[in-house]
Amino acid sequence: MKIAFSTQDLQRVDAHFGWAKNIAVYDVRPDGYDFVQTFTFDGDLQEDGNEDKLAPKIEAIKDCAILYVAAIGGSGAARVVANKIHPIKVTQPEVILDILDKLQDVLKGTPPPWLRKALAKGQEREFDFDEAEMGVQHG
Numbered sequence: 819m820k821i822a823f824s825t826q827d828l829q830r831v832d833a834h835f836g837w838a839k840n841i842a843v844y845d846v847r848p849d850g851y852d853f854v855q856t857f858t859f860d861g862d863l864q865e866d867g868n869e870d871k872l873a874p875k876i877e878a879i880k881d882c883a884i885l886y887v888a889a890i891g892g893s894g895a896a897r898v899v900a901n902k903i904h905p906i907k908v909t910q911p912e913v914i915l916d917i918l919d920k921l922q923d924v925l926k927g928t929p930p931p932w933l934r935k936a937l938a939k940g941q942e943r944e945f946d947f948d949e950a951e952m953g954v955q956h957g
Contacts, residue, residue, distance in 0.1 A: 819937050820845050820854060821921065822879040822903075823914050824887040828856065832911040835890040835898070836871060841878055844918055848925040851918045872897060879903060883936035886917060904936045 823831050824838035833839070843854040857878040859871070876897050879885055884904045888911065898905045908917075924933065 819847070819884070819925075819939070820879075820882040821918070822882040822885045823917070824885070824890075825914065830911040830913050831886045831888060831908045831917065833888055835875065835885070835887045835894050835905075838875070838887075841875060842914060843879065843882060844914070846918060846921050846925065848922060851922060876901060883939040886912075886914075902939055904932060 821844050823842045823844070824833040824835050825831060825840050825842055826833045826838065828840055828842060839859055841857045841859075843857070845852045845854050857875070859874065872894055879898075880901055880903075882903055884906060885898055886906050886908060888908060890898070890905055890907065895905055924930075925937075929937065
């Protein structure tokens with residue numbers, strides 16, 4: 819499951835989604851996690867109402883299940899949720915590796931329903947039905 823973190827310093831969740839210079843992405847599993855990549859954004863990121871700055875960020879995290887932010891605006895949150903990404907706001911800067919450790923522990927146990935739903939993102943469901951099992955008769 820890929821997790822995105824809005825970060826200025828690449829160590830902590832310490833950035834507003836729209837203003838973040840960096841978004842760090844990690845892949846988390848019950849048995850560990852791996853750094854995937856950092857997306858870096860330039861330009862006037864603090865301009866409120868500039869919806870164009872959100873498009874490349876949404877595109878960068880589209881395959882993530884969860885987005886950790888220090889803050890996120892209403893339109894940003896709506897766009898994140900519309901892409902089936904679960905935004906989580908931290909109340910104070912939190913170390914990314916600490917969050918990853920906690921998530922890994924939760925994945926080892928019984929994740930809460932919202933996390934199970936997030937886990938399902940990106941897992942294509944494949945059905946291979948035998949026609950005979952479904953009662954389909956050719957004749």
